[in-house]
Amino acid sequence: MEKKRVVHYINNFFAGIGGEEKADIPPESRPGRIGPGMALAEVLGDKYEVVGTVICGDSYFGENIEVAQEKLLSMIGDFKPDAFVAGPAFNAGRYGVACGTIARAVEQKFSIPVITGMYEENPGVDMFKKDLYIIRTGNSAADMRVAMPKIGALLKRMMEGEEILSPEAEGYIPRGIRVNYFADQNGAARGVEMLVKKMAGEAYVTEYPMPVFDRVDPQPAVKNIKKARIAVVTSGGIVPQGNPDRIESSSATKYGIYSIEGMDMMSPNDFMTIHGGYDRAFVTENPNLVVPLDALRQLEREGEIGELVNYFVTTTGTGTSIGNAKGFGEQFSKKLVEDKVDAVILTST
Amino acid sequence: MKLELGKIKIKDVQFGDVTKVEGNVLYVNAKEIETLVLEDERLISAKVELAKPGESVRIAPVKDVIEPRVKVSGNGGIFPGVISKVQEVGNGRTHALVGANVITCGKIVGFQEGIIDMSGPAAKYCPFCSTYNVCIVIEPAEGLDTHDYEAAGRLAGLKAAARIGEAGRNITPDEVMSYETKPLQEQIKQYPNLPKVGYIHMLQSQGLLHDTYYYGVDAKVMLPTVMYPTEMMDGAIVSGNCVAPCDKVTTFHHLNNPVVEELYKRHGKDLNFVGVILTNENVFLADKERSSDMVAKLAEYMGLDGVLITEEGYGNPDTDLMMNCKKVSQKGIKVVLITDEFPGRDGKSQSLADAVDEADALVSCGNGNVIINFPPMDRVIGTLDYVETMIGGYEGSLKPDGSIEAELQIIIASTIANGYNCLAARGY
Known part of the structure; x- marks a missing residue:
C-alpha cells in the first residue's frame, strides 16, 4: 500500500x-x-x-x-x-x-x-x-x-x-465549535442537579460559558443630514415578491440588495417579508413598516435629508449567526462606501 | 394543591367504530373527530390519519402535539378557559393517555411549523417518533386570515384531544402518580431544612403566531404570576404559538413539563419545590423590563433560595432570559438556566443573542443549526410543499425523491429549551 x-x-x-x-x-x-x-x-x-x-x-x-x-x-x-x-x-x-x-x-x-x-x-x-x-x-x-x-x-x-x-x-485547544451529543440524562435533570450543587456551594460546570460579543461604538453624528446620502439596511426580511434570491426565513446565509428606484413607497404588490420571527400580517399589508420608504421619500422631498440611494440591503435577522451577519456587513458596507453613502438607517424587527 | 395523575399506557392506536381504550389500545372513530373539528366553519376539511413508531411516515407541517387527558375528579375540566369553562384546576384526579398524542398538521400558517419523522435517522431528535399519533390534517377556508387559521387549528387539536381523553375516564390506570404542593407558608414548613426552590417558566408571547395561553388569557397581556405546578398537568397552559419548530413548547410539553417533573422527584429529598412563577417574553423593552422586575420581586417575596429558568424560542427572548437571570441573581437567589443554542451551521458563532455575567450555570439543549439529512418516507401526512420556506429549510432542502436536507431546527421540539430531551451541545 x-x-x-x-x-x-x-x-x-x-x-x-x-x-x-x-x-x-x-x-x-x-x-x-x-x-x-x-x-x-x-x-x-x-x-x-x-x-x-x-x-x-x-x-x-x-x-x-x-x-x-x-x-x-x-x-x-x-x-x-x-x-x-x-x-x-x-x-x-x-x-x-x-x-x-x-x-x-x-x-x-x-x-x-x-x-x-x-x-x-x-x-x-x-x-x-x-x-x-x-x-x-x-x-x-x-x-x-x-x-x-x-x-x-x-x-x-x-x-x-x-x-x-x-x-x-x-489534546487540542477548544475551538469554540458547538457540537451536539446525547447526554445520559435530560436537560431538566441536569439542570436540577446543577442547581442543587450551586445552592450547596459545591463545584459545578456550566454547559455553555457566556459568549463575548464585539460591540460597535456609535459613530459621530452626521454633520449635515440635509446633504447626506442615506441607505436603508434591514434585518426584517423584506424582499421582492417571490423572494428571488431565496433568502431563508431564519438563520440566513445570504442577503439581498434590491432596487427602490422611482418608487414613492414600498408597495405590497412589489414586496413581501420572509422573516420567520415575527407576525408578518401587518408588514405583508404594508412593507413600509420595516423599510420606511414612504416617510423617507417625504423627508427627501422636504429637503430634510440629502437623498436616498436607489436600493436597500436586506436579510433575515432571526437566528442568523453572528458569523454570517458580520460577513454580510463586511461585504455590503464596501458597496455603501463605494456609493458614497454617508449614513445608514438600520431597521430591525 | 394535590393531583393524582393516572397514567393509562397506550401501546397501539387503531381506527374503530367507537372512540375508546381497551387493553391499552386506543381506538379512534375518525368520523367523530372529523365532525367535531369541522364544527368550526373556518376549516373546510379535516382528515384523521394514524402514525405509529417505526413506520416510514413523515408528518408536516406540524402545528401542535397534545396528549389526551380527562379530569376525573376535582375542580374544573381539561384546558380551562379554552375548551372547558374557566375554573381553577390542579386538584383531584386526572387520567392521561400516555403514549398517545393528537397532532395537528396541514398547510402552514407562517414559516414556523415543523416536521416529525416516525422512523429513520431524524426520528431520534423528536419525542413524538415513539408515540402513537392521531394526526388531524386540516384545511382552512379560502381567504381565511392567518390569525383565524392559527386559532382554528389550535382549537381543533385541543377539542380533539379533550374528546379522545374522555375515553380514559373510566379506565383503571397502569400507574398513578401523586403530586402535591401546599400553600407557600405550609410548604416551607414541611421541609424547613431544605433549600426553597422555584421554577420560572417563560411563556412565548412575542405576538400573533407566537402566543401562549394561561386559563385562556393571552400571555402577552398577562403580568407575571405565581401558580401551583399541578395546574399545568390539567392544561392550564396551552400552546398557541408557532415559534421555530425545534423550540416549540407543544401543549404536550406544558402538560408534561420536565422541570416540574424533576423538581417533584427531588422534592423533600434535597430541595423544597415551593411553586412556579409564570412570565412572558414580550417584544417591547418596557414589557421586558417590567416582567423581569416582577419575576425577581416574586422570587424574593416567596423567599426562594434557588430557581431554574426556561425559555421558549431563541434570539429576542434570550434578552428576557438574561434579564430574569440578572435580576433574580441580584436578589441573592441562585439561578440555573436551561436553553438551546444557535451558533450557526459551522457552530462557530455565539450560541445566544444576549449574555450577562450572572449566567454562570447553564444547561444546553443542543445546537439547532446543525444540518440533518432526512431520507424519503413511504407516506407523508400533511404536505412537504413548504419545506424550503419553513424555519430550518432553505433553497434546495427538498430533493426530488422526497428526501430533505435541513437544519435540525425544522424538527418539532428537537432542541426544546425546557430540558425535555437528552440532546445537548458541548464545545469542541
Missing part, C-alpha cells in the same frame, strides 16, 4: 539554519524530514511518510505574508501532500502566527487534514483556533516529545476519517 504523504512546515530555528539572525530567510523546500520532523515520522509510523519539509524565517514570513504564503503553497503542492503539519510553535509568537496562517491556507487550497501545535498564550491561538486543530503544548521546545505524539495521533485520525473527539480527549 502506498504510504500517505505528509508535508511539514518549520522555521529557521527548528531547521537548524540559525536563530534570530537567520529569521529573514525566504521560503525553501527540502525533501524528507528535518529536526522535529524526525519525531513526527516516528509517531506516524509505517503507513505515513514525511515526504518534504518547507522552511521560512519568522521575520520574513511576517513581513512578506502574501509572497511567502504563495511560495510555500507552491512548494507544498509539489510534494502532493495528503496531510500537513505546521510547527509546533510552542510560545513563539511570530512562528505561531506563521504556522496558523500557512496551515489554514493549505487546508483551503488542498482540502487536506492540517494540524499545528501551540502554547495556549501564543497569539496564534486566538487567531486560528476556530479554523484549525491546534494541539495544546508546553511553552518551550522542551515539550516536543510530549507534543509530537499528540499531533501525530490526531493527524492519523483525521487522515483516516475517524470521528474527532473532544478537546480533552484529543
Whole structure:
C-alpha cells in the first residue's frame, strides 16, 4: 500500500539554519524530514511518510505574508501532500502566527487534514483556533516529545476519517465549535442537579460559558443630514415578491440588495417579508413598516435629508449567526462606501 | 394543591367504530373527530390519519402535539378557559393517555411549523417518533386570515384531544402518580431544612403566531404570576404559538413539563419545590423590563433560595432570559438556566443573542443549526410543499425523491429549551 504523504512546515530555528539572525530567510523546500520532523515520522509510523519539509524565517514570513504564503503553497503542492503539519510553535509568537496562517491556507487550497501545535498564550491561538486543530503544548521546545505524539495521533485520525473527539480527549485547544451529543440524562435533570450543587456551594460546570460579543461604538453624528446620502439596511426580511434570491426565513446565509428606484413607497404588490420571527400580517399589508420608504421619500422631498440611494440591503435577522451577519456587513458596507453613502438607517424587527 | 395523575399506557392506536381504550389500545372513530373539528366553519376539511413508531411516515407541517387527558375528579375540566369553562384546576384526579398524542398538521400558517419523522435517522431528535399519533390534517377556508387559521387549528387539536381523553375516564390506570404542593407558608414548613426552590417558566408571547395561553388569557397581556405546578398537568397552559419548530413548547410539553417533573422527584429529598412563577417574553423593552422586575420581586417575596429558568424560542427572548437571570441573581437567589443554542451551521458563532455575567450555570439543549439529512418516507401526512420556506429549510432542502436536507431546527421540539430531551451541545 502506498504510504500517505505528509508535508511539514518549520522555521529557521527548528531547521537548524540559525536563530534570530537567520529569521529573514525566504521560503525553501527540502525533501524528507528535518529536526522535529524526525519525531513526527516516528509517531506516524509505517503507513505515513514525511515526504518534504518547507522552511521560512519568522521575520520574513511576517513581513512578506502574501509572497511567502504563495511560495510555500507552491512548494507544498509539489510534494502532493495528503496531510500537513505546521510547527509546533510552542510560545513563539511570530512562528505561531506563521504556522496558523500557512496551515489554514493549505487546508483551503488542498482540502487536506492540517494540524499545528501551540502554547495556549501564543497569539496564534486566538487567531486560528476556530479554523484549525491546534494541539495544546508546553511553552518551550522542551515539550516536543510530549507534543509530537499528540499531533501525530490526531493527524492519523483525521487522515483516516475517524470521528474527532473532544478537546480533552484529543489534546487540542477548544475551538469554540458547538457540537451536539446525547447526554445520559435530560436537560431538566441536569439542570436540577446543577442547581442543587450551586445552592450547596459545591463545584459545578456550566454547559455553555457566556459568549463575548464585539460591540460597535456609535459613530459621530452626521454633520449635515440635509446633504447626506442615506441607505436603508434591514434585518426584517423584506424582499421582492417571490423572494428571488431565496433568502431563508431564519438563520440566513445570504442577503439581498434590491432596487427602490422611482418608487414613492414600498408597495405590497412589489414586496413581501420572509422573516420567520415575527407576525408578518401587518408588514405583508404594508412593507413600509420595516423599510420606511414612504416617510423617507417625504423627508427627501422636504429637503430634510440629502437623498436616498436607489436600493436597500436586506436579510433575515432571526437566528442568523453572528458569523454570517458580520460577513454580510463586511461585504455590503464596501458597496455603501463605494456609493458614497454617508449614513445608514438600520431597521430591525 | 394535590393531583393524582393516572397514567393509562397506550401501546397501539387503531381506527374503530367507537372512540375508546381497551387493553391499552386506543381506538379512534375518525368520523367523530372529523365532525367535531369541522364544527368550526373556518376549516373546510379535516382528515384523521394514524402514525405509529417505526413506520416510514413523515408528518408536516406540524402545528401542535397534545396528549389526551380527562379530569376525573376535582375542580374544573381539561384546558380551562379554552375548551372547558374557566375554573381553577390542579386538584383531584386526572387520567392521561400516555403514549398517545393528537397532532395537528396541514398547510402552514407562517414559516414556523415543523416536521416529525416516525422512523429513520431524524426520528431520534423528536419525542413524538415513539408515540402513537392521531394526526388531524386540516384545511382552512379560502381567504381565511392567518390569525383565524392559527386559532382554528389550535382549537381543533385541543377539542380533539379533550374528546379522545374522555375515553380514559373510566379506565383503571397502569400507574398513578401523586403530586402535591401546599400553600407557600405550609410548604416551607414541611421541609424547613431544605433549600426553597422555584421554577420560572417563560411563556412565548412575542405576538400573533407566537402566543401562549394561561386559563385562556393571552400571555402577552398577562403580568407575571405565581401558580401551583399541578395546574399545568390539567392544561392550564396551552400552546398557541408557532415559534421555530425545534423550540416549540407543544401543549404536550406544558402538560408534561420536565422541570416540574424533576423538581417533584427531588422534592423533600434535597430541595423544597415551593411553586412556579409564570412570565412572558414580550417584544417591547418596557414589557421586558417590567416582567423581569416582577419575576425577581416574586422570587424574593416567596423567599426562594434557588430557581431554574426556561425559555421558549431563541434570539429576542434570550434578552428576557438574561434579564430574569440578572435580576433574580441580584436578589441573592441562585439561578440555573436551561436553553438551546444557535451558533450557526459551522457552530462557530455565539450560541445566544444576549449574555450577562450572572449566567454562570447553564444547561444546553443542543445546537439547532446543525444540518440533518432526512431520507424519503413511504407516506407523508400533511404536505412537504413548504419545506424550503419553513424555519430550518432553505433553497434546495427538498430533493426530488422526497428526501430533505435541513437544519435540525425544522424538527418539532428537537432542541426544546425546557430540558425535555437528552440532546445537548458541548464545545469542541
